[in-house]
Amino acid sequence: xxxxxxxxxxxxxxxxxxxxxxxxxxxxxxxxxxxxxxxxxxxxxxxxxxxxxxxxxxxxxxxxxxxxxxxxxxxxxxxxxxxxxxxxxxxxxxxxxxxxxxxxxxxxxxxxxxxxxxxxxxxxxxxxxxxxxxxxxxxxxxxxxxxxxxxxxxxxxxxxxxxxxxxxxxxxxxxxxxxxxxxxxxxxxxxxxxxxxxxxxxxxxxxxxxxxxxxxxxxxxxxxxxxxxxxxxxxxxxxxxxxxxxxxxxxxxxxxxxxxxxxxxxxxxxxxxxxxxxxxxxxxxxxxxxxxxxxxxxxxxxxxxxxxxxxxxxxxxxxxxxxxxxxxxxxxxxxxxxxxxxx
Amino acid sequence: xxxxxxxxxxxxxxxxxxxxxxxxxxxxxxxxxxxxxxxxxxxxxxxxxxxxxxxxxxxxxxxxxxxxxxxxxxxxxxxxxxxxxxxxxxxxxxxxxxxxxxxxxxxxxxxxxxxxxxxxxxxxxxxxxxxxxxxxxxxxxxxxxxxxxxxxxxxxxxxxxxxxxxxxxxxxxxxxxxxxxxxxxxxxxxxxxxxxxxxxxxxxxxxxxxxxxxxxxxxxxxxxxxxxxxxxxxxxxxxxxxxxxxxxxxxxxxxxxxxxxxxxxxxxxxxxxxxxxxxxxxxxxxxxxxxxxxxxxxxxxxxxxxxxxxxxxxxxxxxxxxxxxxxxxxxxxxxxxxxxxxxxxxxxxxxxxx
Numbered sequence: 001x002x003x004x005x006x007x008x009x010x011x012x013x014x015x016x017x018x019x020x021x022x023x024x025x026x027x028x029x030x031x032x033x034x035x036x037x038x039x040x041x042x043x044x045x046x047x048x049x050x051x052x053x054x055x056x057x058x059x060x061x062x063x064x065x066x067x068x069x070x071x072x073x074x075x076x077x078x079x080x081x082x083x084x085x086x087x088x089x090x091x092x093x094x095x096x097x098x099x100x101x102x103x104x105x106x107x108x109x110x111x112x113x114x115x116x117x118x119x120x121x122x123x124x125x126x127x128x129x130x131x132x133x134x135x136x137x138x139x140x141x142x143x144x145x146x147x148x149x150x151x152x153x154x155x156x157x158x159x160x161x162x163x164x165x166x167x168x169x170x171x172x173x174x175x176x177x178x179x180x181x182x183x184x185x186x187x188x189x190x191x192x193x194x195x196x197x198x199x200x201x202x203x204x205x206x207x208x209x210x211x212x213x214x215x216x217x218x219x220x221x222x223x224x225x226x227x228x229x230x231x232x233x234x235x236x237x238x239x240x241x242x243x244x245x246x247x248x249x250x251x252x253x254x255x256x257x258x259x260x261x262x263x264x265x266x267x268x269x270x271x272x273x274x275x276x277x278x279x280x281x282x283x284x285x286x287x288x289x290x291x292x293x294x295x296x297x298x299x300x301x302x303x304x305x306x307x308x309x310x311x312x313x314x315x316x317x318x319x320x321x322x323x324x325x326x327x328x329x330x331x332x333x334x335x336x337x338x339x340x341x342x343x
Numbered sequence: 344x345x346x347x348x349x350x351x352x353x354x355x356x357x358x359x360x361x362x363x364x365x366x367x368x369x370x371x372x373x374x375x376x377x378x379x380x381x382x383x384x385x386x387x388x389x390x391x392x393x394x395x396x397x398x399x400x401x402x403x404x405x406x407x408x409x410x411x412x413x414x415x416x417x418x419x420x421x422x423x424x425x426x427x428x429x430x431x432x433x434x435x436x437x438x439x440x441x442x443x444x445x446x447x448x449x450x451x452x453x454x455x456x457x458x459x460x461x462x463x464x465x466x467x468x469x470x471x472x473x474x475x476x477x478x479x480x481x482x483x484x485x486x487x488x489x490x491x492x493x494x495x496x497x498x499x500x501x502x503x504x505x506x507x508x509x510x511x512x513x514x515x516x517x518x519x520x521x522x523x524x525x526x527x528x529x530x531x532x533x534x535x536x537x538x539x540x541x542x543x544x545x546x547x548x549x550x551x552x553x554x555x556x557x558x559x560x561x562x563x564x565x566x567x568x569x570x571x572x573x574x575x576x577x578x579x580x581x582x583x584x585x586x587x588x589x590x591x592x593x594x595x596x597x598x599x600x601x602x603x604x605x606x607x608x609x610x611x612x613x614x615x616x617x618x619x620x621x622x623x624x625x626x627x628x629x630x631x632x633x634x635x636x637x638x639x640x641x642x643x644x645x646x647x648x649x650x651x652x653x654x655x656x657x658x659x660x661x662x663x664x665x666x667x668x669x670x671x672x673x674x675x676x677x678x679x680x681x682x683x684x685x686x687x688x689x690x691x692x693x694x695x696x697x
Contacts, residue, residue, distance in 0.1 A: 024602075024606040027602060028600060028602045028603060031600060031601070031602035032600050032602070035600055035601055035602070040595075040601060041524065042524075043518075043522070043601040044518035044519075044521075044522040044524045044527075045518075045524070045526075047514045047515065047517055047518035047601075047605070048514070048515050048518045048519070048530055050510075050511040050514060050515075050571075051511045051512060051514065051515035051534075051571045051576065052515070052530070052533070052571075054511065054567070054570050054571030055533065055534070055537050055571050057552060058549055058552065058567070058568040058569075058571070059537045059540050059545070060537075061548070061552065062545040062548035062549045062551070062552060063540060063545060063548070064548075065547075065548035065551055065552070066544070066545050066547060066548045068548075069547050069548060069551070077550075077551060077554055134374070135374075135378070138371045138374055138375065141368075141371055143371060143372070143375065149375050149378070149379070151680075151684050152378060152379050152382050152383060153378055153382060154684075155382055155383070155386075155677075155680065156382060158626060158630075158676050158677070158679075158680050159630070159673055159676065160629065160630035160632065160648055160672060160673070160676070161630065161632050161648075162632055162648045162651050162652050162669075162672065163651075163669050163672055163673045166651070166655060166665060166666075166669045167385045167386070167388075167389050167669065168385065170388075170389065170392065170662065170666060171385055171388065175401075175403040175405075176405075177388060177405055180403060180404035180405055183404065184404065209381070209382075241365055241367060266541075270541060270543045272543070272633055273632040273633055277652060277655075291543050291633075294543070294546060295546070295633070295636075295637070298546060298547050298550075299546075299550070299636075299637050308547050308551075311546070311547050312547040312548070315543070315544045315545065315546060315547065316544075318543065318544050319540075319544035319545075322539070322541070322544065323539070326539055
């Protein structure tokens with residue numbers, strides 16, 4: 001670790017020092033008179049300014065503009081050419097006889113996306129918690145080659161969604177290696193990507209494969225924070241391993257599992273890219289999620305016009321769901337803190 | 344008494360309680376090796392497939408190693424023919440080339456004597472293979488399909504975006520950690536607030552802002568929206584809070600400007616945190632997909648990820664090229680990972696972000 005750190009430091013210093021110093025001196029020519037005029041006390045505002053401009057332009061302003069888009073109609077991007085349409089887009093999205101049956105909705109594609117996303121998130125998050133807990137517990141044991149195994153499980157986190165999607169499409173194809181393996185062992189070929197039920201299962205599996213390492217790391221950090229003397233005490237009492245796990249490890253790990261639950265749900269609701277590359281949302285609409293609806297409606301409708309207003313309205317709905325999830329997270333972490341204070 | 348009994352038994356068998364293997368130990372190793380297979384297997388399979396010939400890739404069931412069938416040029420035939428080991432009716436074997444397959448029989452010719460033609464049932468023949476690595480899968484897309492340009496675009500986006508992110512985020516972190524000023528808490532809340540607004544819920548309006556700047560189909564339209572990251576500001580601020588204030592006071596005594604304190608003292612001392620943010624930023628930018636997909640619709644500005652996706656859509660049958668380019672796309676990140684693995688994992692563990 002120390003060696004790596006020194007190497008990086010040297011690398012940074014050697015490669016970047018000269019242009020970096022030149023740039024910084026050049027900026028100082030502007031900054032020095034500014035400091036003279038406004039004084040040292042006001043300098044932090046200057047330092048904050050670039051970042052805040054970026055946040056303002058690409059996060060805060062868009063938040064307002066999004067509302068404006070969702071209540072105006074037309075297929076133009078510029079507001080001069082868009083006319084006010086009130087809650088038309090929202091009414092259109094929510095025009096449903098029965099919210100549980102996507103076919104009864106005017107915008108059935110959106111509701112299919114909602115249903116698929118709910119299904120996807122429930123199974124993905126549930127299995128994610130289970131497998132990241134299992135993996136972390138095993139990786140925390142005194143095993144041979146622990147460092148190697150840790151990096152193996154973490155590796156897929158770094159892969160891009162396109163790479164993940166393509167690798168698994170290549171494996172799960174009808175004439176792919178997995179089907180060849182199954183046939184060689186006397187089974188029948190599966191349509192992993194072209195059967196609606198299987199496509200969803202494959203999507204959930206691939207998404208867990210790609211992100212499990214990240215959540216395992218969070219659980220692992222929690223496991224390492226459990227004081228070892230608790231385990232020593234349990235061992236002296238002759239407590240069985242199963243009991244130790246359920247009575248010591250699991251309760252003390254709850255805060256980390258909660259973080260995993262919330263982060264995975266927030267990320268899960270926004271899933272788009274891997275599934276888009278893996279199945280393209282198909283067959284039919286069986287694996288198209290909400291973000292894919294927003295993307296397709298706003299930017300990729302083939303044939304028909306791009307409906308920015310409808311896409312904006314759908315993203316408002318998604319935004320509210322994410323806000324609710326965040327509030328639950330805040331509430332849960334607050335109530336935990338309060339409990340700790342009572343103790 | 345029972346305890347004494349087991350104690351004696353343990354002494355006799357020379358085993359302490361601790362050293363006894365529990366079923367969970369066996370399960371752990373089973374799980375770990377299954378994990379290695381599941382996590383690395385797909386990447387290895389990708390690597391092996393990416394150097395197969397197109398014919399080798401379309402073969403079913405596939406061979407694990409890139410063993411391709413030998414092709415021979417035979418006089419009188421335009422295309423090279425595939426070579427087989429054939430058991431003839433009289434029991435002898437011969438090397439024949441296939442002209443055409445008809446149902447379960449195959450018309451074959453002896454490549455040495457083109458007058459001799461045979462009709463052979465397909466179960467009486469076996470492919471002759473040789474180990475061959477098809478580097479053309481890598482070279483062709485770079486030569487014919489502009490992948491070098493996409494590679495350059497990706498590097499441009501990654502490098503420029505990372506530099507901008509590092510500079511403006513470290514400036515903001517410097518202001519929020521070293522100074523006390525009015526509105527500091529508001530600024531902090533503002534930064535936390537942006538953490539709650541992912542790009543997926545403001546796609547349309549950010550597209551609108553980018554369009555107003557005339558940056559559709561420009562790499563700057565990809566770079567700018569994500570340049571200010573709340574994660575980065577917090578990571579750097581947390582680190583800068585631990586720096587000794589005396590250094591800064593001493594520099595002020597020496598009449599250093601605030602900007603000089605920032606870049607001569609605070610930045611060099613924060614290099615460990617900056618390195619973590621740099622690695623994150625490189626990873627985010629290199630792997631970025633949804634936003635470039637929206638902004639970039641002309642092929643000359645594609646990044647590697649977008650090009651790969653588009654290329655795959657156009658050439659679903661040309662898996663050999665697609666797989667080779669997938670390999671090219673993942674390689675830089677894999678290299679970074681092998682060298683800086685610990686940095687990345689500690690960074691994620693300390694911020695809970697990726």
